[in-house]
Amino acid sequence: xxxxxxxxxxxxxxxxxxxxxxxxxxxxxxxxxxxxxxxxxxxxxxxxxxxxxxxxxxxxxxxxxxxxxxxxxxxxxxxxxxxxxxxxxxxxxxxxxxxxxxxxxxxxxxxxxxxxxxxxxxxxxxxxxxxxxxxxxxxxxxxxxxxxxxxxxxxxxxxxxxxxxxxxxxxxxxxxxxxxxxxxxxxxxxxxxxxxxxxxxxxxxxxxxxxxxxxxxxxxxxxxxxxxxxxxxxxxxxxxxxxxxxxxxxxxxxxxxxxxxxxxxxxxxxxxxxxxxxxxxxxxxxxxxxxxxxxxxxxxxxxxxxxxxxxxxxxxxxxxxxxxxxxxxxxxxxxxxxxxxxxxxxxxxxxxxxxxxxxxxxxxxxxxxxxxxxxxxxxxxxxxxxxxxxxxxxxxxxxxxxxxxxxxxxxxxxxxxxxxxxxxxxxxxxxxxxxxxxxxxxxxxxxxxxxxxxxxxxxxxxxxxxxxxxxxxxxxxxxxxxxxxxxxxxxxxxxxxxxxxxxxxxxxxxxxxxxxxxxxxxxxxxxxxxxxxxxxxxxxxxxxxxxxxxxxxxxxxxxxxxxxxxxxxxxxxxxxx
Numbered sequence: 001x002x003x004x005x006x007x008x009x010x011x012x013x014x015x016x017x018x019x020x021x022x023x024x025x026x027x028x029x030x031x032x033x034x035x036x037x038x039x040x041x042x043x044x045x046x047x048x049x050x051x052x053x054x055x056x057x058x059x060x061x062x063x064x065x066x067x068x069x070x071x072x073x074x075x076x077x078x079x080x081x082x083x084x085x086x087x088x089x090x091x092x093x094x095x096x097x098x099x100x101x102x103x104x105x106x107x108x109x110x111x112x113x114x115x116x117x118x119x120x121x122x123x124x125x126x127x128x129x130x131x132x133x134x135x136x137x138x139x140x141x142x143x144x145x146x147x148x149x150x151x152x153x154x155x156x157x158x159x160x161x162x163x164x165x166x167x168x169x170x171x172x173x174x175x176x177x178x179x180x181x182x183x184x185x186x187x188x189x190x191x192x193x194x195x196x197x198x199x200x201x202x203x204x205x206x207x208x209x210x211x212x213x214x215x216x217x218x219x220x221x222x223x224x225x226x227x228x229x230x231x232x233x234x235x236x237x238x239x240x241x242x243x244x245x246x247x248x249x250x251x252x253x254x255x256x257x258x259x260x261x262x263x264x265x266x267x268x269x270x271x272x273x274x275x276x277x278x279x280x281x282x283x284x285x286x287x288x289x290x291x292x293x294x295x296x297x298x299x300x301x302x303x304x305x306x307x308x309x310x311x312x313x314x315x316x317x318x319x320x321x322x323x324x325x326x327x328x329x330x331x332x333x334x335x336x337x338x339x340x341x342x343x344x345x346x347x348x349x350x351x352x353x354x355x356x357x358x359x360x361x362x363x364x365x366x367x368x369x370x371x372x373x374x375x376x377x378x379x380x381x382x383x384x385x386x387x388x389x390x391x392x393x394x395x396x397x398x399x400x401x402x403x404x405x406x407x408x409x410x411x412x413x414x415x416x417x418x419x420x421x422x423x424x425x426x427x428x429x430x431x432x433x434x435x436x437x438x439x440x441x442x443x444x445x446x447x448x449x450x451x452x453x454x455x456x457x458x459x460x461x462x463x464x465x466x467x468x469x470x471x472x473x474x475x476x477x478x479x480x481x482x483x484x485x486x487x488x489x490x491x492x493x494x495x496x497x498x499x500x501x502x503x504x505x506x507x508x509x510x511x512x513x514x515x516x517x518x519x520x521x522x523x524x525x526x527x528x529x530x531x532x533x534x535x536x537x538x539x540x541x542x543x544x545x546x547x548x549x550x551x552x553x554x555x556x557x558x559x560x561x562x563x564x565x566x567x568x569x570x571x572x573x574x575x576x577x
Contacts, residue, residue, distance in 0.1 A: 077235060077563045078531035082221045084124065085249075086111055088294060089222075092254035094214075097173060098143045098150075104135045132215050140210035147203045159202045163191050167209070175218040176248075176256055177241035177264075187213070222249055226568065235567040240264035243275065247560060250525040251282045253290035272561040279560045283553060289335045295524040296334035299411060300388065302327045304397040315470050317363060325357045326393035326471070332375050333388065343550035345517065349387040349508040350501075352380045363392060363472050384466070384473050386504035392471030399469035401441050401461030408460045412507060413491060414516035417457065421449050434478040438465055462486040463503040511546075518542050518555065525559055537564035 085093060087105035095101045108131045143150055150170075153162035167187045171179040179187075190212060191205040213219055222245055226238045238246065244264040248256040256264070260278060268274050282288060297303060305327045310318035332355040337348050354360075355375040358368045364385075369376040380390075388394060389408075398404045409415045441458055444450040463486040468474050476482060486503065487496045493510040497503045507513050518541040522530055530538060540558045548554030559565055 077537065077567045077569055078534045079528065079569065082217075082223055082225070083527055084221050086253075088290075089249055089253050090220075092252075092290065093219075094139055096254050096257075097170075098139065100139055100142055102142070104139055107131055107135055107138075132220065133211075136211045136214035139214055140207045143210055144203050144207040147206055151202075151206055160188075160192065163202070163205065163209075164188055166206070167191075171213065172261070173255065174213050175216070176223070176245040176261075222246070224568065230570050234570065235563065236570055237270070237567050240267055240269045243269040243566065246565065247275070247278060247282065250560065250565075251279060251291050251556070252285070252287040253294055254287065272566070275566065276557055276561050279557050283339060283556065288339055289331075291525065292335045292338050293331035295521065296331050297327070298524060299520055300330060300394055301397045301407075302330060302393055305393060308396065310470060315468075317359070317472070318470055319359070322359050322363070322470075323396065325360045326391070326396055328357075328375065329355045329360060330388060330391050330393040333391065336377070338552045338556075343548075343553040345514060345545065345551060346508045347387070348552070349389065349513075350504050351387055352382040352385045352390075353377050354380055354385070354391055360392060363470070365473070381473075383501065386501040387508075389464075389504060389507075390467070390471075390500050395464065395467045395471030396469065401437065401465060402444075402454070402457055403461070404464045405457030405459070405461030408507070409457060411520070412513050412516060413510075414512075414519055415456075415490070417453055420453070436478040436480060436482075438462060438477070438483055456490065459487040459489070460503070463497060463500050466499065514545050515542055518545055521552075521555060522559065522564070525556070526564065530564075533569065534564045537562035 087108055087110055090108070091101075091103050091105045094104055109128055151162050151166040153159060164184070167184050168179060171184065171187065187209060191209050194200055194208045195202070195205045224238060224242055224246055226236045226242055228237060228239065230236050241261075241264045244256040244260040247269075248254060248260055259281070260269075263269050263274070263278060269278065305323040308323055312318070333353070334348065336355070337343060337351070341347060354364060354366075355377055356364055356366070356369065357375065361368045361378065364378075364380055366378050366380065369378065384390070389404075394407075395404070398407050406417055409417055441454075441461070444454045445458065463484055465477065465482050465484040466473055466475075474482065484500070485496065485498045488494050488503075488506055491510060492512050493506040495506065497506055518538055519530055522534070522538060522541060537559070540562050541555050544554040544558040545551045548558075
């Protein structure tokens, strides 16, 4: 029987997968990107699209967002469209759909996670299509091993009847919306054709169905188009199933659960209050940690720790396991602040606490955790450590004063630093040993080609000089006491400081930092850059972050209820009032 399957099952399977692949190729053939810099909001003009894996939205921008002369919020939003699932979302969806926690995205090309806080746009080519095909085949083969559980069939019920019920129920969950009658009929015909033409078993037919559906663009892409006409404000509301999907991938990084789909079935995702109610429920669910840790990983560049190395003679404590512990710690810290704690930006940037394992506890010089195999909160020295920027993960991912200062400029203040000159490594005076790190870094500023940027980055980075390249506290450098004095300039929190704790306090009080982090949360949850049309939505987020009872959590609730999350602007040629 196995030989027969290999000989005649594959052509039928290939036919189904080719159809799915062509559908995906047709979608990604009309993609576009949003360009812009951190120096200001984006403007969505003609032929600009939506970012990662999204289809082009050539409708251009609607009237700029913000407020009109009366002080009322203008009804304007940025673009939306179709977005391909990230590898993290793909794994989570396969897990929740089929109970498969094998991490099948390992065989897919990983998307690029940039400092923007969202996944960079990447077109899908022949290589990617083949990888999705191979992954779908492997997932389906594993799932069909429990076909009786997957497609329960009551005694005496014909297998085709059970299969049609499976297509309707599984298809709704996989495509995140009910199947149209024609869609279900096409899948039913695929199952019937495989069995009739190839003479294969019921299990083989289900395997082919699963393989085809797991490559279908309705599975691989998150739909954000809506199905109705533009409203009186010229905006297109996302329909209930689009909203269920958008909520689940924004807050959980996975498919909608039964409660979300039931709310969509009954039309209870159409108002701001209904969306807020679901989001409140979802933020209390453990799955909310997915979106929070995804944001933290992107913002802090924690993926760098996965492949990082350090010289064994200089850093004998370093191991890949220590890097993994650093990443877990910071993800746990951010989630504990945003979801479990007061959700205050001040806490995120100043709390002298951490969640280390045994090895990381030794690096921090604190007692080992009390939870066996788990992460427990410990208090760090408050004269040395303050918040996320003094945790080992950040200090290791950005090991030099220059990189640490650049991070603060770009990822906490949303200021854009130009790239270094091509010959930057050869610039500045070369100092003979023993020279301190501060002396070596300061030498860059003696070259006019370097000074412009280094005078902005280095005075911030000097505040971190008491930490080495794996985040360990040190009292001296090159045999001399460390000078970790620095200064902020060009911000609303300008002034001198000494050490990381004073720097953290200045950043925690900054409205510029609050505004920047609203942008980064916006980009992470909507998977696109903001445009001028999103100003009104960003204003709502900023108000929640500044005045909310639990600011960052309230900001997330404000975001999912904001126009930018619940509407899109019309495409070119689409009817408007």
